[in-house]
Amino acid sequence: MNYYEMYHKNPKYQRELYDFYERTYKDLKNGILPKSYPKGPMLQDFYLIYPGFTYKFWRTEYIKSFGFPLFAEDWVKPLAQWIGDRPCLEIMAGTGYFSYALKQYGCNIKATDNYSWSNKFDTVNKFIDVENLDCIEAIRKYGKDVKFIICSWPYMDDYAYRCLITMREVNPKCRMIYIGEDMGGCTANDKFFETMDVCKVQGFLDAIKNYRRWEGIYDFIALVK
Ligand SMILES: C[S@@+](CC[C@H](N)C(=O)[O-])C[C@H]1O[C@@H](n2cnc3c(N)ncnc32)[C@H](O)[C@@H]1O
Numbered sequence: 656m657n658y659y660e661m662y663h664k665n666p667k668y669q670r671e672l673y674d675f676y677e678r679t680y681k682d683l684k685n686g687i688l689p690k691s692y693p694k695g696p697m698l699q700d701f702y703l704i705y706p707g708f709t710y711k712f713w714r715t716e717y718i719k720s721f722g723f724p725l726f727a728e729d730w731v732k733p734l735a736q737w738i739g740d741r742p743c744l745e746i747m748a749g750t751g752y753f754s755y756a757l758k759q760y761g762c763n764i765k766a767t768d769n770y771s772w773s774n775k776f777d778t779v780n781k782f783i784d785v786e787n788l789d790c791i792e793a794i795r796k797y798g799k800d801v802k803f804i805i806c807s808w809p810y811m812d813d814y815a816y817r818c819l820i821t822m823r824e825v826n827p828k829c830r831m832i833y834i835g836e837d838m839g840g841c842t843a844n845d846k847f848f849e850t851m852d853v854c855k856v857q858g859f860l861d862a863i864k865n866y867r868r869w870e871g872i873y874d875f876i877a878l879v880k
Pocket residue numbers: 721722723724746747748749750767768769770771772773788789790791806807808809810814
């Protein structure tokens with residue numbers, strides 16, 4: 656039985672998920688993160704089992720408004736607490752929602768993006784100021800003053816790799832918090848994965864242990880240098 660059949664046979668769960676998706680989208684728009692996501696797969700095209708669903712392709716709507724990671728308090732808050740008062744720079748920040756969310760939990764973070772994808776994101780109702788800056792320039796400008804560079808869902812070109820190299824050059828003690836898929840997936844490129852060193856820091860791993868993915872998407876968070 657696939658997930659869609661499973662959900663079809665469980666109207667109570669369908670209703671719960673419907674309510675959750677509706678409520679969460681509105682809350683996120685108001686700057687409020689859900690505590691966590693429901694157990695079970697996070698279906699991208701929920702309308703297939705619930706034809707009246709307002710957001711036909713829930714993931715598409717979600718990405719447009721907030722970005723690629725599934726933001727929830729159960730991993731963003733512990734991550735922010737683990738980061739503490741160590742300054743951060745976010746590059747390729749898109750809507751800036753991740754920086755916004757980390758800031759809500761006390762992080763000192765600067766968000767940057769070159770707005771090349773602005774037609775794909777709803778950045779009209781901004782949650783945070785995102786400085787219009789190329790990622791390499793951002794690392795050159797702010798990299799030496801931060802402890803972490805956040806890089807979530809970089810495109811599959813050379814930039815994530817070049818950012819990693821630039822980070823090492825500008826500030827060898829800086830670490831990158833990477834969110835995306837693995838080699839062969841739909842983020843960064845092979846050079847990035849061949850070059851990066853994963854830092855297995857227990858406090859970090861504990862902080863992000865509740866990170867959730869969409870059904871059919873294989874992203875993860877890693878601390879890399
Ligand atoms: C796939 S989106 C990811 C956005 C966001 N980090 C997220 O996780 O939702 C890639 C982002 O990188 C930005 N971008 C692409 N090339 C860039 C560059 N050279 N310098 C800065 N930002 C860039 C785009 O504008 C876009 O917002």
